Amino acid sequence: MKPPVYPFTAIIGQGEMKLALLLNVIDPLIGGVLIMGHRGTGKSTAVRALADLLPEIARVRACAYGCDPAEERHLCGECLERLEELGKLSTERGKVIVVDLPLGATEDRVCGTINLERALKEGVKAFEPGLLARANRGFLYIDEVNLLEDHLIDLLLDVAVTGHHTVEREGVSVEHPARFVLIGSGNPEEGELRPQLIDRFGLSVEVRTVTDLDERVRIVEQREAFERDPESFRASLENEQGSLRRRISRARKNLHAVKLLPRMLRVIAELCQTLQIDGHRGELTIARAARALAALEGRKEVLDEDVRRVAAFALRHRLRRDPLDQNSGGQRVAQQLDKLLPQDSDAARTEPKGGERKREKSERNLPPGGSDGSNGARKQLDQKRDGAGDGPEQLSPPALDAKLSHEAFDSVSQAPNRRNFQNVSSRRQSKPKRSTENARRGRYVRASDLKTPGARIALDATLRAAAQKAGARGQGPGAGALALAHDTRHLTPFPSQALRYKRFKRKAGTLFIFAVDTSGSMALNRIAQAKGALIRLLQHSYIRRDRVALVSFRGQEAEVLLPPSASVTRARRLLDELSIGGATPLAAGLERAIDVALRAGRQGTERIVLLLFTDGRANVPLRMEAMTDKAALRRLIQEELAALGAAIRKAGVAAFVIDTQNRFTSSGESQKLADLLSAHYVQLESVVGQAFLPV
Numbered sequence: 253m254k255p256p257v258y259p260f261t262a263i264i265g266q267g268e269m270k271l272a273l274l275l276n277v278i279d280p281l282i283g284g285v286l287i288m289g290h291r292g293t294g295k296s297t298a299v300r301a302l303a304d305l306l307p308e309i310a311r312v313r314a315c316a317y318g319c320d321p322a323e324e325r326h327l328c329g330e331c332l333e334r335l336e337e338l339g340k341l342s343t344e345r346g347k348v349i350v351v352d353l354p355l356g357a358t359e360d361r362v363c364g365t366i367n368l369e370r371a372l373k374e375g376v377k378a379f380e381p382g383l384l385a386r387a388n389r390g391f392l393y394i395d396e397v398n399l400l401e402d403h404l405i406d407l408l409l410d411v412a413v414t415g416h417h418t419v420e421r422e423g424v425s426v427e428h429p430a431r432f433v434l435i436g437s438g439n440p441e442e443g444e445l446r447p448q449l450i451d452r453f454g455l456s457v458e459v460r461t462v463t464d465l466d467e468r469v470r471i472v473e474q475r476e477a478f479e480r481d482p483e484s485f486r487a488s489l490e491n492e493q494g495s496l497r498r499r500i501s502r503a504r505k506n507l508h509a510v511k512l513l514p515r516m517l518r519v520i521a522e523l524c525q526t527l528q529i530d531g532h533r534g535e536l537t538i539a540r541a542a543r544a545l546a547a548l549e550g551r552k553e554v555l556d557e558d559v560r561r562v563a564a565f566a567l568r569h570r571l572r573r574d575p576l577d578q579n580s581g582g583q584r585v586a587q588q589l590d591k592l593l594p595q596d597s598d599a600a601r602t603e604p605k606g607g608e609r610k611r612e613k614s615e616r617n618l619p620p621g622g623s624d625g626s627n628g629a630r631k632q633l634d635q636k637r638d639g640a641g642d643g644p645e646q647l648s649p650p651a652l653d654a655k656l657s658h659e660a661f662d663s664v665s666q667a668p669n670r671r672n673f674q675n676v677s678s679r680r681q682s683k684p685k686r687s688t689e690n691a692r693r694g695r696y697v698r699a700s701d702l703k704t705p706g707a708r709i710a711l712d713a714t715l716r717a718a719a720q721k722a723g724a725r726g727q728g729p730g731a732g733a734l735a736l737a738h739d740t741r742h743l744t745p746f747p748s749q750a751l752r753y754k755r756f757k758r759k760a761g762t763l764f765i766f767a768v769d770t771s772g773s774m775a776l777n778r779i780a781q782a783k784g785a786l787i788r789l790l791q792h793s794y795i796r797r798d799r800v801a802l803v804s805f806r807g808q809e810a811e812v813l814l815p816p817s818a819s820v821t822r823a824r825r826l827l828d829e830l831s832i833g834g835a836t837p838l839a840a841g842l843e844r845a846i847d848v849a850l851r852a853g854r855q856g857t858e859r860i861v862l863l864l865f866t867d868g869r870a871n872v873p874l875r876m877e878a879m880t881d882k883a884a885l886r887r888l889i890q891e892e893l894a895a896l897g898a899a900i901r902k903a904g905v906a907a908f909v910i911d912t913q914n915r916f917t918s919s920g921e922s923q924k925l926a927d928l929l930s931a932h933y934v935q936l937e938s939v940v941g942q943a944f945l946p947v
Contacts, residue, residue, distance in 0.1 A: 256482035260301035261492040263294055264471050265464075268457040271545075272565055273302050276433050276454065278503045278544040282537060283454025284412065284434030286397070286445075286569060293459045295437040299393050303350045305497055309389065313342040316381045317388045317428055318349070326415075328428050349390035351383050351432075355399055362407055363417070366424050379426045384417050387432040397436030398445050398818070402797075405449050408434070412452045441822045446797070451530075454537045455562075456569035458582075503547035510543045512554045519592050520559060526588055529570050537566040556593045563589055699752040713752035762798040762859040763816050763852050764789065765905075766823075767845045769866035769912070770806040771836040782865045782912050785936055786827060789863070790820045799857075801848050802826055805841030807834035808872060812844055816852050838870035838925075839892040846896065849905045862900065862907040864931070868921030890928065897929035907931035 263270060272285045287295045311318040312331050319331045321341045335341055353362065364382035384392070384407075394400060411417045415431035436445075436453065450456075462468055478485040486493075517539065524534040541562035542554045564582040571584060699713030766786055790800065800823050802814035813826045842864070849860045873888045900907050909931045911922035926933035 256478075256486060257304040258297050258301050258475075258478055259486055259489045259493055260298065260305045261489055261496055262474055262478070262485075263298055263301065264467050264474070265462045266294060266298065266459050268565070269295070269298055269459050271561075272455045272457045273298060273435075274500065274548060275541050275544040275562070276435075277302065277306060277500060278547060279507055279540050280431065280433050282540045282544065283452065283533070284436070286450065286453035286456040287435070287437040287459060288398075288440050288456070289459030290461045291439055293461060295459060296393070296395055299391060299435050299437075300350055303348045303391055305493060305500075306348045307497060307501060308345040308347055310343050310345055311389075313344045317385050317430075318346075318390070319429065320389060326429050326431065329426075349386065351387040351390060351392050353383055353392060353394045353400075353404075355396060355401070357383065357404065359403060359407070360421070362404060363419050363421065364426070365421065379419065379424050381428065384411055384430045384432075385428055388429050390432055392432040392434050394434075394436045396438045396442065397449075398438040398440070398442055402446070405446060409448055409452060441819045442817065444819065444821070450569050451533060453569065454533075455541065455565040457565055458568075499548060499550075502550070503544065506550075506552070507544060507547045510546045510552055510554060512539055512543055516542075516554055516556070516559060520563075523563065523585075523588055523592055524567070526592075527567060527585065528572055529567060530572075531570075534567050534570050538563055541566055560586075560589055560593065698755050700755050701749075701752055703751070703753050707753035710752045710754040714750060717750035717752055762796070762861060763801065763849070763857050764798060765801045765803065765845050765848055765860065765862045767803040767805070767810075767841045767862060767864045767866075768827075768830070769836060769838070769841070769864075770804050770830055770832040771869075772806075772833045781936060782910070785910070786865070787824060790823055801845075801852075803841055803844045803848065804830060805837050805844070806832065808837055808840075810837060810840040810844040812848060816848065816857075835872045836866075836870050837872035837874075838866060838868075839874045839889060839896060840872070841866075842893070842896045842900070842929075843874065846899050846903060846905070849900075849903050853903060860903070860905045862905050862931075863910055864908065864925075865910045865912055865936075866922060866925070867912050868909070868919075868923075868925040870925075893925065893928050897931070901930060908934055910934050910936050912936050 260270070269285075269287055272287075276282050276285055287298075289295070310321055312321050312327075312334075315328065315331055317328045317331075319327045321343045324332075324335070327335065331341060360382065362383050364385055365380055367378040367380040411430050412432075412434045415429060417428055417430040419426045419428075434453065438445075462471065474485075517535075520535050520538045520542075523538075524532075529535075538559060542558040545558045545562055546552070546554045564585045567585050568582050699710035701717075766789075768782065768786070797818070799816045799818050800814070800820060801812070801816045802823055804811055804813050814823055817823070845862055845864075849862065852860060870889050870893065871885075873885065874892050875888070897907075907929055909922050909926035909929065911933065913919065913922065914935075923933050925931075
């Protein structure tokens with residue numbers, strides 16, 4: 253038995269998320285919802301609660317796609333044949349389905365593949381539907397959608413818009429309906445979505461942890477009551493559930509009767525034009541969502557307030573903005589709406605939008621360290637570190653524009669893969685591959701007879717090879733396949749030499765490890781310039797969908813502020829929260845960076861680049877031995893750095909030393925450090941007020 257579902261009407265707060273979900277239920281043509289926000293805010297709970305709330309729907313009995321018998325134009329091929337033969341279709345009723353798309357799903361599980369049992373027993377090519385087929389007329393829910401593999405995203409792009417899925421694989425050609433409400437959720441700190449996928453979501457909402465104390469108490473009380481006695485808790489809310497269910501049914505029935513006046517449609521088009529929204533999905537989504545909202549509230553005409561309430565949902569993820577900008581786009585939409593649709597003083601329903609703008613403004617004014625993931629930066633601000641040369645702790649200054657030379661930037665971009673690192677000349681470096689073949693993850697591209705650890709059998713290629721070998725022995729073309737389905741004591745054993753294994757291809761992303769010297773020897777202007785160059789590199793990483801990690805070292809130790817992550821906005825925030833001061837434990841910073849690189853290498857990262865921003869003035873060794881001789885201390889630091897350089901080369905990491913001193917004041921320490929580490933030496937050039945370089 254399935255576990256009981258938490259009631260939709262019992263969800264406290266998160267009004268934006270609940271409204272966006274309801275609008276998509278009333279008009280699925282809106283295009284789904286993208287829900288981004290903090291962990292543990294009820295995203296998946298709301299999706300499953302909504303599906304449980306909806307009335308049962310009619311389906312064609314025994315149809316793998318759950319076709320609607322009332323819509324002949326959306327029937328699958330089997331249902332059409334049955335309708336032509338019998339003149340009618342047998343129906344049944346059932347709940348709306350929520351299909352989860354796991355992050356580790358394979359391509360054939362999502363699209364569907366050949367039916368293995370029928371292929372072996374009957375010798376026919378039959379299609380076995382995948383997750384996209386199961387989700388027809390239901391919800392396709394992707395948790396942590398921003399971590400979904402690129403090859404799976406490519407599969408969703410067209411299906412999410414057209415509502416039809418064409419399968420051409422393993423000798424099978426099938427087209428079937430796949431009309432579903434696409435719902436994605438995730439934490440923006442884990443990474444950003446590809447722009448192509450973001451545009452496929454009709455609405456985008458942002459959820460945050462409830463801050464009202466009374467509401468937090470109610471959330472805990474209601475959840476505990478539900479877990480103690482789910483049936484009684486659900487029964488206590490049945491009246492509210494039934495009332496909302498009836499509202500949804502009426503809204504669906506009356507949706508097409510709701511009028512959208514030409515004046516309002518012109519305002520919507522002007523809003524999208526002024527905000528420079530690409531394409532026309534913005535206008536279509538606002539019009540559909542505003543009409544659905546009016547139907548939900550029992551009106552027959554779209555009002556100004558309906559457009560105000562849904563415009564931010566439809567446009568905030570379509571705005572052109574800096575990928576490192578941490579501000580929500582909702583305020584820009586609201587400001588433009590105030591110009592196009594001035595609010596009346598007696599419009600009582602404008603309070604929710606005003607409250608939203610007030611909340612967004614207050615959250616942008618939070619002090620540094622007020623969000624998850626910045627514990628390392630807060631620790632730097634709150635704790636003093638002991639050590640030689642410790643000076644007064646200072647907040648990191650704002651970033652200044654700075655650049656790397658074109659030659660240096662090209663050398664960073666063309667750093668070789670780990671496996672080829674030692675074989676590539678420092679003078680001539682071949683362009684690194686942006687994809688790699690493996691036996692575990694990615695898009696299935698070919699079959700091989702070489703079995704590697706974790707390899708999966710390629711059914712299509714295996715059956716072809718078995719048939720060819722059986723035919724060559726005169727046993728008939730199907731003998732090799734039949735040997736799989738019957739007792740091998742009576743038939744020729746299936747030839748193991750015919751086994752073929754899948755080979756997958758996936759993008760070989762780069763991990764950039766930024767190791768930043770924040771010691772007292774880094775003057776405020778130089779740390780500001782280093783931050784400027786880092787921000788430009790973050791923008792480059794965002795465009796190429798690379799991952800970044802951030803290591804900071806000062807005082808007596810180093811700290812991994814950001815483990816490998818695809819979220820450049822999180823890295824930007826941590827850079828803004830850095831503090832400086834203290835000694836320079838350069839060896840500790842390199843040791844932490846190497847640990848990050850080794851861990852990423854074990855997880856399959858092909859290309860790792862270490863960017864060390866420092867002035868090269870190391871004065872704290874890894875082993876704090878009792879020595880007063882400065883010359884001995886310096887020798888110890890040099891020995892440690894040489895050993896760390898060997899470890900970097902062994903790990904296959906391409907290292908770059910970025911000298912934060914300009915060419916006139918540089919002491920040459922960074923150049924010596926680069927030679928000691930066998931790393932590339934790059935001079936950071938200050939170009940305040942000028943552009944970086946095209947990325």
